Amino acid sequence: MRNRFIRSLTVAAAALVACTGIASAEWPEKPITFVVPYSPGGGFDAYVRAVAPEMEKILGTEVVVENIPGAGGQKGASTVYRSDPDGYTIGIWNVPGLTVPQLLGKSTGYDLTDVTWIGNLATSNYALAVKADSPFNSLKELCSQGKPFKHSDTGPASTSSVTARVAMTLIDCPIQNVTGYKGSTDTIIGLMRGEVDATIKPLAQLLKYRKSGDVKILMTFEETRSAEDIPTSTELGYPDFANFDLRRIVGGPPGIPADIQEKLSAALLQAADAPSVQEWAASSNNALDPVGAEEASAIMQRLMDFYGSYKDVLAQ
Structure with missing residues (x-):
């Protein structure tokens, strides 16, 4: 109930921003790429393919799902991270999996503290x-x-x-x-x-x-x-x-303007609430736990701190 209330506030805020002219009125002008850092057929892929068609309807532009597997998800994550911060490339992030290389000081091609978080889609x-x-x-x-x-x-x-x-x-x-x-x-x-x-x-x-x-x-x-x-x-x-749980968090490259971040976040939440997605979740037994950008950012900070306390174990 609390999450649904938060989603309602997020959607309302996005609408208010658009009406006041602060939002990028012309955005989006072209298709959005939604990166899945794994091969087709897995859980992350299924979630993205469930919400992408609804996001298309909400945003009024094509949302193209692109699978970029490799390096345990790091290849796809770094592709999103290095993209232009214009909101046209976003991705789903495997957490805590993608936190480990960074916590261990390895070269990853991304920095989770700089990602523009859009929302958490599911917790498993x-x-x-x-x-x-x-x-x-x-x-x-x-x-x-x-x-x-x-x-x-x-x-x-x-x-x-x-x-x-x-x-x-x-x-x-x-x-x-x-x-x-x-x-x-x-x-x-x-x-x-x-x-x-x-x-x-x-x-x-x-x-x-x-x-x-x-x-x-x-x-x-x-x-x-x-x-x-x-x-x-x-x-x-x-x-x-x-x-220990699995978070399916959606984020984009650093520096996405706040108004575009809000539009993407609101679209993600609306898509998760769409009847087709709710029916998919119920029939496939894939739970949804959508929250917006602000709460997703707080979740990421907490998880980085939590798993950071196990660096010695992860380094073994």
């Missing part, structure tokens, strides 16, 4: 899953097999990789991160093929494979249950795990 809780016929029926069994359990992921900078490495280190559970998969769907398929022991992925995504009988979910990273028959990390004695 994680879950730990194994193959349906796996001999492991609990996190304790997985961690007590006498060797590191193999975990599938796209790369060390991915959000689920960050979650897995930090969370398992906190409980002294040996883990071997097996990377190189093209997207989150491929990591789950790798699990189903028996290439790894387990994977940590968004709960909504894993529930679909659980329903088809391909995986079993051992634990969710939550305080309270969202799935009645799956225990939470808090119940199992790991309350800190609930702090």
